[in-house]
Amino acid sequence: MVEGLNSPNIHTPKTLSEYGNIMLHNTNTSLWAGGTYIMTRPDVYPSRATGTDNIIYLGEIEELHRFQRNDRVAEFGAMVPLYQMATSGKGVLPKILVSNIESIGCSIITRRATIGGALCTPDMTTSIPGTLIALSSNVEMKIVKKKRLHSRWAPISRLVDKNGRFQLPPKALLSRVRIAINQPSYQKFFCTKDFMSKPEDSVAIAFVADWEQDILQNARLVITLPKSGICFSRDIDNIFTALRFPLEDSEYDSIYNVLFAFISSSFQISPLQKAIIRSFVGTVVEELNRKALTMPISEN
Amino acid sequence: MKIECTIDGKRLSFSLNSNKPLSLVLQENCDYTTINAHCRGKNCGLCLVLLDNMPVLSCMVPAFEIHGKTITTFESFLRIKYFNRKLNDIEKAYEDLGIRPCDDCYTSRTILFDYLTDIIIAKNNEQPSFDSGAEPFNVESLVKEMSIIKCTCMDLHDVRQILNRIRIIREKRIGRRS
Ligand SMILES: Cc1cc2nc3c(=O)[nH]c(=O)nc-3n(C[C@H](O)[C@H](O)[C@H](O)COP(=O)(O)OP(=O)(O)OC[C@H]3O[C@@H](n4cnc5c(N)ncnc54)[C@H](O)[C@@H]3O)c2cc1C
Ligand code: FES
Numbered sequence: 001m002v003e004g005l006n007s008p009n010i011h012t013p014k015t016l017s018e019y020g021n022i023m024l025h026n027t028n029t030s031l032w033a034g035g036t037y038i039m040t041r042p043d044v045y046p047s048r049a050t051g052t053d054n055i056i057y058l059g060e061i062e063e064l065h066r067f068q069r070n071d072r073v074a075e076f077g078a079m080v081p082l083y084q085m086a087t088s089g090k091g092v093l094p095k096i097l098v099s100n101i102e103s104i105g106c107s108i109i110t111r112r113a114t115i116g117g118a119l120c121t122p123d124m125t126t127s128i129p130g131t132l133i134a135l136s137s138n139v140e141m142k143i144v145k146k147k148r149l150h151s152r153w154a155p156i157s158r159l160v161d162k163n164g165r166f167q168l169p170p171k172a173l174l175s176r177v178r179i180a181i182n183q184p185s186y187q188k189f190f191c192t193k194d195f196m197s198k199p200e201d202s203v204a205i206a207f208v209a210d211w212e213q214d215i216l217q218n219a220r221l222v223i224t225l226p227k228s229g230i231c232f233s234r235d236i237d238n239i240f241t242a243l244r245f246p247l248e249d250s251e252y253d254s255i256y257n258v259l260f261a262f263i264s265s266s267f268q269i270s271p272l273q274k275a276i277i278r279s280f281v282g283t284v285v286e287e288l289n290r291k292a293l294t295m296p297i298s299e300n
Numbered sequence: 301m302k303i304e305c306t307i308d309g310k311r312l313s314f315s316l317n318s319n320k321p322l323s324l325v326l327q328e329n330c331d332y333t334t335i336n337a338h339c340r341g342k343n344c345g346l347c348l349v350l351l352d353n354m355p356v357l358s359c360m361v362p363a364f365e366i367h368g369k370t371i372t373t374f375e376s377f378l379r380i381k382y383f384n385r386k387l388n389d390i391e392k393a394y395e396d397l398g399i400r401p402c403d404d405c406y407t408s409r410t411i412l413f414d415y416l417t418d419i420i421i422a423k424n425n426e427q428p429s430f431d432s433g434a435e436p437f438n439v440e441s442l443v444k445e446m447s448i449i450k451c452t453c454m455d456l457h458d459v460r461q462i463l464n465r466i467r468i469i470r471e472k473r474i475g476r477r478s
Binding site: 107 | 316320340341
């Protein structure tokens with residue numbers, strides 16, 4: 001038993017302004033949401049980290065539990081559990097986001113894990129940020145600067161560093177996530193099982209595009225490798241955008257080669273991850289080929 | 301940090317490290333023998349308890365979060381009448397089918413079976429037109445809910461049979477009582 005050693009102070013602000021005050025008056029703080037990631041780190045207790053003296057538990061800040069929507073966007077407070085997002089947003093949110101949440105284990109985990117925590121896990125990337133990037137979502141951050149709490153919105157894609165990690169500015173709190181609720185006409189999500197327990201071989205892939213006649217527009221492909229990071233680029237999206245279907249086998253091969261050259265230039269990738277990505281792209285091309293070939297003649 | 305909570309019907313007060321996992325509080329501060337797992341993030345699922353009546357993995361709940369809350373461990377199923385009746389339903393189902401979880405996952409799986417059966421019965425009651433013999437959990441969601449316990453002593457077929465059997469036994473018991 002190690003009672004008394006390294007017992008961090010727990011702060012439980014009820015409002016964002018209380019949170020701001022705590023940040024102003026304390027150093028060495030760390031944020032705590034659902035705890036599902038923090039508590040599964042092998043050294044969480046007894047804490048060998050020299051770091052945290054102060055834990056700020058976000059669960060009692062009412063503003064962070066809010067969910068609102070209009071006919072264009074849905075906004076979730078950072079403390080909304082993934083389970084609640086998937087159930088209350090089922091008819092509203094883009095299908096790939098709901099499938100992504102449903103791919104994360106059982107409700108015992110998703111009732112605790114929050115959208116804020118799913119975005120901010122350090123060291124390892126969950127499957128959620130990639131899907132939100134594909135959906136061009138934005139986040140609101142709260143940052144204490146010059147003794148005041150400032151707010152800033154930014155697209156999630158802008159907060160991914162050059163190593164492919166979602167990274168908030170130092171000492172920032174993620175307070176809200178804004179997701180457009182218009183459904184792209186083609187959406188596909190895939191995630192391997194055991195995404196977090198076998199990270200070296202896991203992949204999550206989100207793909208969205210608008211399907212106009214037999215041409216893809218506004219394509220967005222985001223690949224998440226939990227250990228290496230999130231891989232996306234305008235160059236990749238351009239490979240798919242304006243493609244006319246059906247594609248020949250040789251066209252598919254060249255797409256795959258360009259895509260793969262891009263991924264391996266910046267990320268470490270295992271043979272299994274490579275095979276999974278190949279099969280995903282193959283399935284997308286096959287589905288779109290079929291869609292193009294079965295379109296009524298008048299549309300062609 | 302001073303923490304007050306109710307564990308298996310007893311009001312307790314502790315002085316604890318604020319981020320100590322509940323699984324360790326139960327083992328080290330309460331001498332509970334029905335939880336002996338602490339897998340340090342391997343997600344074995346063998347530390348299941350109820351926190352304010354909702355199942356949680358106790359190794360993921362820090363001590364500061366249990367302040368003022370009610371924790372129900374498997375000990376309640378052995379000692380408290382209400383839970384003991386529920387355990388009898390489950391034990392009877394194990395016996396009828398000749399299938400039971402192994403010693404490692406027995407307590408966690410039994411708590412999970414109990415929780416899932418109550419959901420199934422509640423869903424059946426919500427939708428009176430629903431054929432009470434049908435399963436409101438499709439296979440996919442059952443696999444997902446049971447996947448929290450990594451022990452491989454039971455397959456999906458066993459799980460479905462057991463859940464169905466517990467449901468029948470429990471509905472009969474509740475029906476008799478009312
Ligand atoms: C058994 C199990 C299975 C899992 N399976 C999957 C899976 O299949 N796919 C997948 O993608 N993920 C999976 N996960 C990971 C899961 O998605 C994360 O653990 C979860 O989303 C983290 O959310 P949380 O609220 O618990 O965060 P916490 O654990 O509380 O926090 C995580 C990190 O984020 C920081 N943080 C939290 N909230 C904020 C905020 N608002 N602003 C700034 N920083 C913040 C914390 O300081 C901490 O560093 C699994 C986890 C478990 C335990
Ligand atoms: S001890 Fe809790 S999941 Fe293994």
